[in-house]
Amino acid sequence: MDPNQAPVENYANPKTCLFHVLFKGAALAFYILSALFFNSFVIIFVVTVLLAALDFWVVKNVSGRILVGLRWWNEINDLGESVWKFESLDQESLARMNKKDSWLFWWTLYLAAAAWFILGVFSLIRFQADYLLVVGVCLSLNVANIIGFTKCKKDAKKQLQQFASQTIASRFQSTVQSAFTLV
Amino acid sequence: MSHNDTVPLYQSSQSDIDEIENMMSEGFQSGPGTVLPARPPSPIRPSIPVTSSPFVQSNLPPLPPPSQKVMPAPVPPPSLPSSAVNFGGSSEGGKTIGGSGFGSPPNTLTEPVWDTVKRDLSRIVSNLKLVVFPNPNREDPGKALRDWDLWGPFFFIVFLGLTLSWSASVKKSEVFAVAFALLAAGAVILTLNVLLLGGHIIFFQSLSLLGYCLFPLDVGAVICMLKDNVILKMVVVCVTLAWSSWAAYPFMSAAVNPRRKALALYPVFLMYVSVGFLIIAID
Numbered sequence: 001m002d003p004n005q006a007p008v009e010n011y012a013n014p015k016t017c018l019f020h021v022l023f024k025g026a027a028l029a030f031y032i033l034s035a036l037f038f039n040s041f042v043i044i045f046v047v048t049v050l051l052a053a054l055d056f057w058v059v060k061n062v063s064g065r066i067l068v069g070l071r072w073w074n075e076i077n078d079l080g081e082s083v084w085k086f087e088s089l090d091q092e093s094l095a096r097m098n099k100k101d102s103w104l105f106w107w108t109l110y111l112a113a114a115a116w117f118i119l120g121v122f123s124l125i126r127f128q129a130d131y132l133l134v135v136g137v138c139l140s141l142n143v144a145n146i147i148g149f150t151k152c153k154k155d156a157k158k159q160l161q162q163f164a165s166q167t168i169a170s171r172f173q174s175t176v177q178s179a180f181t182l183v
Numbered sequence: 184m185s186h187n188d189t190v191p192l193y194q195s196s197q198s199d200i201d202e203i204e205n206m207m208s209e210g211f212q213s214g215p216g217t218v219l220p221a222r223p224p225s226p227i228r229p230s231i232p233v234t235s236s237p238f239v240q241s242n243l244p245p246l247p248p249p250s251q252k253v254m255p256a257p258v259p260p261p262s263l264p265s266s267a268v269n270f271g272g273s274s275e276g277g278k279t280i281g282g283s284g285f286g287s288p289p290n291t292l293t294e295p296v297w298d299t300v301k302r303d304l305s306r307i308v309s310n311l312k313l314v315v316f317p318n319p320n321r322e323d324p325g326k327a328l329r330d331w332d333l334w335g336p337f338f339f340i341v342f343l344g345l346t347l348s349w350s351a352s353v354k355k356s357e358v359f360a361v362a363f364a365l366l367a368a369g370a371v372i373l374t375l376n377v378l379l380l381g382g383h384i385i386f387f388q389s390l391s392l393l394g395y396c397l398f399p400l401d402v403g404a405v406i407c408m409l410k411d412n413v414i415l416k417m418v419v420v421c422v423t424l425a426w427s428s429w430a431a432y433p434f435m436s437a438a439v440n441p442r443r444k445a446l447a448l449y450p451v452f453l454m455y456v457s458v459g460f461l462i463i464a465i466d
Contacts, residue, residue, distance in 0.1 A: 040355065040356060041356035041359070041360065042344075042345070042348050042355055042356050042359045045359065045360070045363070046341060046345065049341070050341075053334075053337060057303075057334075061296075061299045061303075062296050062299070074331075074387065075329075075330075076329045076330075076331070076385060076388060081385075082385045082387070082388070130356070130357075130360045133360060133363070133364060
């Protein structure tokens with residue numbers, strides 16, 4: 001299949017997409033439905049936060065790489081300063097990424113954060129501080145991923161622009177040079 | 184076209200530009216729009232390993248000594264056309280060495296998932312060993328927890344909360360919630376305390392450190408859960424409290440001005456004492 005054609009109609013990585021959505025959905029579903037089955041807050045808290053943490057790990061390390069070709073992390077360099085590192089595939093591979101995959105990636109990220117926010121508002125209205133704690137933790141994990149990947153995407157775009165301006169400048173230079181040598 | 188007129192904001196940006204330029208110069212020779220023939224064999228994924236090693240050229244800021252580096256050994260596969268793809272190829276061999284503790288290995292975008300899991304797990308273990316157990320690296324605290332992560336602290340806090348909650352005979356949920364909130368908020372506040380005292384510490388590094396220092400208290404809580412003797416509990420809690428404080432001491436004290444060391448360390452000690460009381464008082 002020629003990779004430069006229009007994107008394929010199906011998901012290119014169904015298993016990864018499934019996992020990407022699975023843990024998010026499981027955390028939300030467990031939180032919402034658990035009040036019907038469990039009396040103990042501890043179990044609700046631990047399972048929900050565990051699922052949210054697993055989701056954070058999967059999104060950051062697996063589905064971010066595979067679905068949109070982006071990755072972010074933090075390092076501390078020799079001078080003791082913290083440096084946020086962003087890594088992205090080169091332009092050709094990025095263009096080759098499945099559109100459906102990346103659409104799913106970004107939209108589920110935003111929707112999950114919005115859902116947690118709404119649940120947080122509910123628990124605030126009902127003055128349930130301990131449930132607010134759970135929602136707070138899950139929301140912060142989701143928001144961290146959103147911020148990280150958004151910054152990574154902007155960094156990738158900036159690299160593209162820099163590269164584009166660099167190659168335009170270098171082509172211009174070589175054209176001018178060859179023009180002068182011909183003259 | 185030299186690379187010196189662009190300011191590399193991140194090392195990976197510069198490396199990508201290097202690599203794309205190399206690819207473009209190859210493209211000029213072989214005609215635009217053609218794909219380079221011999222790519223390094225990628226794992227079965229649609230994405231292709233092209234991000235080259237950030238630790239390649241000499242125009243990078245000073246690097247740590249080569250003994251710590253994950254630098255791919257100089258084994259250039261002769262069949263690859265461009266030098267950029269060469270780095271991609273040779274760093275594939277190097278990418279699984281990532282557990283050396285310096286940071287993520289160069290080409291992490293296409294590693295198999297199992298490698299990522301192993302790398303994270305080994306990082307947790309190495310951080311734990313670094314912080315809690317005696318080892319030569321404690322002399323240089325800033326360098327020691329360079330590779331911070333929050334998974335270890337997360338597990339330890341939840342485990343401590345669960346243990347306390349299990350030991351409690353009534354109000355288990357409240358105990359857990361209080362323990363979790365106390366530990367999490369306590370870590371954040373202690374970090375802010377150090378920062379406000381004018382100390383030099385990275386926020387997440389400090390959170391990570393305080394979380395790892397909970398490990399001895401976890402052990403103490405488990406022992407107290409198993410045996411219900413009050414005297415034993417007090418002894419165990421004192422020992423583990425001292426161990427936790429000893430673990431946290433070099434990192435916290437190195438971060439602040441020597442005259443303010445006590446101001447930074449006293450709240451840490453206080454928090455561990457309060458957790459110790461929680462452990463003793465639960466029945």
